[in-house]
Amino acid sequence: MTKLTCRACAEFLADYLSGELEIEVRASFEVHLDRCRNCRCYLEQYAAVIKAGQTACARENERAAPLPEELVRAILEAQKLR
Amino acid sequence: MAAPQQSTADSEARQADAVLLDDLRVGRAGAYEKLVRSYGGRLLAVARRLLTSEEDARDAVQEAFLNAFKNIHRFEGQALLSTWLHRIVVNVSLMKLRSRKRKPEESLDHLLPAFRDDGHFAERFDSGSEPADERLAREEEQTAVRAAIDDLPEHYRTILLLRDIEGIGTQEVAEQLGITPNAVKLRLHRARQALRTLLAPRLGRPGR
Numbered sequence: 001m002t003k004l005t006c007r008a009c010a011e012f013l014a015d016y017l018s019g020e021l022e023i024e025v026r027a028s029f030e031v032h033l034d035r036c037r038n039c040r041c042y043l044e045q046y047a048a049v050i051k052a053g054q055t056a057c058a059r060e061n062e063r064a065a066p067l068p069e070e071l072v073r074a075i076l077e078a079q080k081l082r
Numbered sequence: 083m084a085a086p087q088q089s090t091a092d093s094e095a096r097q098a099d100a101v102l103l104d105d106l107r108v109g110r111a112g113a114y115e116k117l118v119r120s121y122g123g124r125l126l127a128v129a130r131r132l133l134t135s136e137e138d139a140r141d142a143v144q145e146a147f148l149n150a151f152k153n154i155h156r157f158e159g160q161a162l163l164s165t166w167l168h169r170i171v172v173n174v175s176l177m178k179l180r181s182r183k184r185k186p187e188e189s190l191d192h193l194l195p196a197f198r199d200d201g202h203f204a205e206r207f208d209s210g211s212e213p214a215d216e217r218l219a220r221e222e223e224q225t226a227v228r229a230a231i232d233d234l235p236e237h238y239r240t241i242l243l244l245r246d247i248e249g250i251g252t253q254e255v256a257e258q259l260g261i262t263p264n265a266v267k268l269r270l271h272r273a274r275q276a277l278r279t280l281l282a283p284r285l286g287r288p289g290r
Binding site: 048 | 246274
């Protein structure tokens with residue numbers, strides 16, 4: 001099994017989270033993770049910011065103000081002209 | 083339980099879609115307006131994130147609705163109307179992004195982690211007393227998270243928005259932006275790392 005450095009692990013984070021790491025690399029990655037608290041913390045924070053972006057934007061969508069009235073009118077007028 | 087509620091909401095949305103679609107297809111008075119008022123606000127939020135210019139975002143929403151009206155007879159109802167409209171406004175926004183004069187790619191190396199010669203991180207990370215995802219999900223953190231996404235250089239922000247927020251696949255993003263799937267994956271990874279650095283002060287320890 002290949003021994004990975006933190007630098008190599010950092011490069012594999014995205015593929016690890018999406019389940020795209022090859023089995024052998026994944027095993028090496030997880031061995032490193034078991035032994036390296038700093039990489040576990042970095043992985044936790046990396047995953048957290050992905051989720052945080054999704055949460056913030058989902059809330060932004062849910063709370064979106066109605067379309068400005070002039071834009072509603074412009075869209076409906078443009079449709080009539082077609 | 084979350085799943086049955088989701089299923090009920092989905093079923094109700096499909097029923098509402100079916101009624102509205104019938105009205106749109108027969109040209110019932112007020113149907114177009116109902117579509118625009120029901121979905122316009124969310125579509126404008128999506129376009130604003132991708133385009134940042136208010137004028138461009140409004141243009142994109144208008145164009146998206148006109149495309150939708152034109153193609154409403156092709157909509158087969160397999161997806162929700164909201165999903166279909168979302169894809170249209172993302173595509174229109176991407177066309178607008180592509181038509182802009184290309185800016186030189188900004189570096190975000192200063193936001194990437196540094197390593198020592200032996201391959202270890204140069205910095206020690208602190209997980210703090212509360213899980214990072216719970217901390218960032220707090221209401222008071224939402225503005226900071228959104229601002230951090232907006233602070234990413236455009237080439238990286240666009241890919242992070244398309245992949246992580248709008249849910250577009252790697253291959254499709256690559257085709258839409260005219261770059262390779264590997265370039266999409268690399269930029270996405272760097273964008274996430276940069277976002278982590280920008281949000282580091284909120285994760286328990288000051289960032290680099």
